Amino acid sequence: MTAQTQLAPPIGVDNGPSVALEARNLIKDFRGFRATNDVTLDIHEGEIHAIIGPNGAGKTTLFNLLSGFLKPTSGEVRLFGERIDTLPPHQIVRRGLSRSFQISSVFPTMTVRENLLVALQSRSRLPGQFWTPLSRLEKLGPQADAILADVGLADSHARLAADLSHGEKRQLEIGISLTQEPRVLLLDEPTSGMGSEGIDRVKALVRQVAQGRTVVLVEHNMSVVSELADRITVLQYGSLLASGSYDEVRQDPRVIEAYLGDEGDE
Numbered sequence: 001m002t003a004q005t006q007l008a009p010p011i012g013v014d015n016g017p018s019v020a021l022e023a024r025n026l027i028k029d030f031r032g033f034r035a036t037n038d039v040t041l042d043i044h045e046g047e048i049h050a051i052i053g054p055n056g057a058g059k060t061t062l063f064n065l066l067s068g069f070l071k072p073t074s075g076e077v078r079l080f081g082e083r084i085d086t087l088p089p090h091q092i093v094r095r096g097l098s099r100s101f102q103i104s105s106v107f108p109t110m111t112v113r114e115n116l117l118v119a120l121q122s123r124s125r126l127p128g129q130f131w132t133p134l135s136r137l138e139k140l141g142p143q144a145d146a147i148l149a150d151v152g153l154a155d156s157h158a159r160l161a162a163d164l165s166h167g168e169k170r171q172l173e174i175g176i177s178l179t180q181e182p183r184v185l186l187l188d189e190p191t192s193g194m195g196s197e198g199i200d201r202v203k204a205l206v207r208q209v210a211q212g213r214t215v216v217l218v219e220h221n222m223s224v225v226s227e228l229a230d231r232i233t234v235l236q237y238g239s240l241l242a243s244g245s246y247d248e249v250r251q252d253p254r255v256i257e258a259y260l261g262d263e264g265d266e
């Protein structure tokens with residue numbers, strides 16, 4: 001029983017920002033290929049933190065390590081000081097970290113509101129089985145309606161999820177994540193595949209859901225990153241290349257060469 005379990009965060013020598021999520025010397029190998037190479041980073045409580053990098057830089061792998069969907073080959077992930085990389089995903093969720101799920105988590109033949117009711121039921125673990133009649137979930141209605149308003153889908157509550165636009169599905173997907181009441185929300189490419197209208201909507205939504213919580217996003221669109229992110233981590237070849245504000249990282253010659261230089265500044 002070494003002093004491993006419930007210790008206070010190992011950092012905190014000064015009075016800097018509190019750390020919500022931290023990676024320490026994370027390594028992930030896939031059959032001998034090192035996709036994450038000794039990454040150490042702090043995500044501050046309350047910030048919007050973007051993870052960027054060229055294709056294949058290891059963003060998704062890091063995202064999956066931070067959210068517990070992949071176990072590191074070595075290194076640690078801590079949520080509010082508590083080690084989580086050893087926990088199964090559902091226990092990580094219970095400790096306050098939730099990730100956006102892809103469209104597959106949405107039931108297309110249910111309405112938008114019903115999707116949230118079902119997600120809330122699994123969170124609240126109301127007595128009952130998988131096939132609890134929807135009518136019995138109505139006690140969760142007020143919570144569902146509040147989330148619908150938060151994600152801008154109040155007017156679409158009765159539409160079938162299958163009929164939503166790509167951007168609206170993303171809104172629903174984020175709403176489903178919010179049913180878990182996360183303190184830290186991880187969003188994987190929230191604007192991917194969207195036109196400018198959808199991007200604007202998701203940008204506003206990310207700002208909205210970031211109120212009072214920490215948001216980490218993997219994002220390719222640099223204008224989204226520059227507008228939303230308080231701090232940015234840049235990856236290249238699985239390693240941390242730079243980290244800081246948008247202005248700091250965009251002036252870093254290594255970043256310009258590795259990434260921003262590729263894409264132009266727009």
Ligand SMILES: Nc1ncnc2c1ncn2[C@@H]1O[C@H](COP(=O)(O)OP(=O)(O)OP(=O)(O)O)[C@@H](O)[C@H]1O
Pocket residue numbers: 030031033034035053054055056057058059060061062
């Ligand atoms: N399960 C896996 N098995 C083997 N190699 C993998 C696996 N997952 C990722 N990789 C490799 O790890 C590297 C990083 O992949 P990752 O998807 O994390 O990068 P990324 O930055 O998210 O890329 P993109 O921007 O293209 O989505 C890539 O070379 C990829 O081929």
